[in-house]
Amino acid sequence: MNTRPVDEPARLSVSMIGPLVVRRDGIALGAHLGGPKPRQILEILLLRRGAPVSKDVLIELLWGDRAPKEARSTLESYVSVLRRHLQPARGKSGPLRTTTGGYLIDISLVDLDLARFDSLLRCAQRAEPAVAYPLVVEALALATGPLLGDELRPSWAAEERTRHADDVTAARVLAAESALAIGAHADAADWANQALMDDPLHEGAWTALIVALERSGQCAEGLRAYDRCRQRFDSELGCEPSSALRAAHARLLNATAAGQGELSYAVSALLVLNDQLVRSAEPDFDAEPLEARIGEAVRQAGDVLTAFLRRATQAA
Numbered sequence: 001m002n003t004r005p006v007d008e009p010a011r012l013s014v015s016m017i018g019p020l021v022v023r024r025d026g027i028a029l030g031a032h033l034g035g036p037k038p039r040q041i042l043e044i045l046l047l048r049r050g051a052p053v054s055k056d057v058l059i060e061l062l063w064g065d066r067a068p069k070e071a072r073s074t075l076e077s078y079v080s081v082l083r084r085h086l087q088p089a090r091g092k093s094g095p096l097r098t099t100t101g102g103y104l105i106d107i108s109l110v111d112l113d114l115a116r117f118d119s120l121l122r123c124a125q126r127a128e129p130a131v132a133y134p135l136v137v138e139a140l141a142l143a144t145g146p147l148l149g150d151e152l153r154p155s156w157a158a159e160e161r162t163r164h165a166d167d168v169t170a171a172r173v174l175a176a177e178s179a180l181a182i183g184a185h186a187d188a189a190d191w192a193n194q195a196l197m198d199d200p201l202h203e204g205a206w207t208a209l210i211v212a213l214e215r216s217g218q219c220a221e222g223l224r225a226y227d228r229c230r231q232r233f234d235s236e237l238g239c240e241p242s243s244a245l246r247a248a249h250a251r252l253l254n255a256t257a258a259g260q261g262e263l264s265y266a267v268s269a270l271l272v273l274n275d276q277l278v279r280s281a282e283p284d285f286d287a288e289p290l291e292a293r294i295g296e297a298v299r300q301a302g303d304v305l306t307a308f309l310r311r312a313t314q315a316a
Contacts, residue, residue: 009094010087013111014046017164018145024086034081037062040157041078042086042105043148045096047160049115050107052099061156079103114164117142121171129181136175143168169198169205176208180215188212200232203242210248214255222252 015021020039022029033039044061045053059071068074079096087094095109107115120139124132147164151157176191192209195202206229213222226249229241240246 009090009106009109011109011111012086012095015113016043016046017113017117017142017147019149022086029085033085034078038078038082038085040151040154041075041082041103042096043151044156045103045105046110046112046114048104049112050104052102052104054102056101058102061154113142114147118167121167121174124171124174124178129178133175133178133182133184136171136178140168140171140175143171165198169195169202172198173202173204173208176205176212180208180212185212185216189216201236203245206241207244207248210245210252214248214252219252219256223249223256226252 010024013023013026020043022033022042033042040062041058044058055072055075058075059067062075063071083090083092083094083096086096092098095106097104097106117139120135120142124135124139127135147161148157172191172195176188176195179185179188179191189209189212192205192212195205196209199205206225210222210225210229213219213225226241226245229245233239233241241249
């Protein structure tokens with residue numbers, strides 16, 4: 001039952017993540033809100049979070065270079081239609097306000113899921129992991145679909161949808177990193193995998209995933225994940241994973257070898273070769289020529305591999 005005082009403006013609850021849903025005092029309104037253009041006016045004003053939007057800007061966003069001759073009067077009629085849906089019998093008194101040369105939404109009268117998502121994410125980004133994790137999980141619970149899922153054509157909607165999708169990916173990476181920091185390794189791997197579905201080249205997500213697998217003892221899975229990361233970076237970016245990822249890879253190799261007896265010698269050889277090659281390729285004008293240094297690195301690694309093969313053959 002609505003107990004709002006008669007003189008108090010109606011309060012709106014709006015979901016923009018996914019299809020648009022508007023409730024006035026808890027009662028769901030029709031999704032059309034008087035038609036596509038009135039609905040889009042509401043969406044544009046909501047995206048501005050209480051900032052006024054001029055009539056000229058609204059006309060540009062609604063029609064682009066195809067604005068009708070009577071665009072201003074048509075816009076005003078659309079606003080009147082929208083008001084009848086949002087604040088019936090109250091005229092200009094309600095969430096949809098008139099300003100000098102334009103309109104705004106009184107955000108104090110609107111509960112907006114997008115505003116809640118952004119607020120939670122900002123708080124999580126400034127907090128320590130133990131505090132950040134529940135905040136960012138709460139934010140992600142709101143991210144149930146693409147922003148403005150009903151508006152597939154307008155360019156302004158596509159731009160906002162892309163921006164929000166980037167924020168959701170950042171939130172998933174933050175959730176993975178926060179979970180990792182508090183020891184929730186399974187959660188960290190899950191959030192990292194979700195972030196990688198959004199952006200397969202996100203190095204932070206790959207790092208969180210591989211370290212989570214390492215710390216949960218899933219070394220083989222961690223090595224497979226690193227290999228997928230390395231191949232994707234090589235084919236699409238033409239570069240190697242970061243030093244943090246390579247360090248995690250080396251730890252996974254050592255951990256795998258530690259439980260495999262003689263395999264540790266082969267792993268050691270690979271690590272020695274990698275380390276020597278990296279150092280040999282670094283500029284050093286006082287050292288011997290680069291080709292000679294790389295040859296020496298390969299020789300040293302070959303000695304280790306030869307020792308491993310000899311021991312393996314004798315054991316066989």
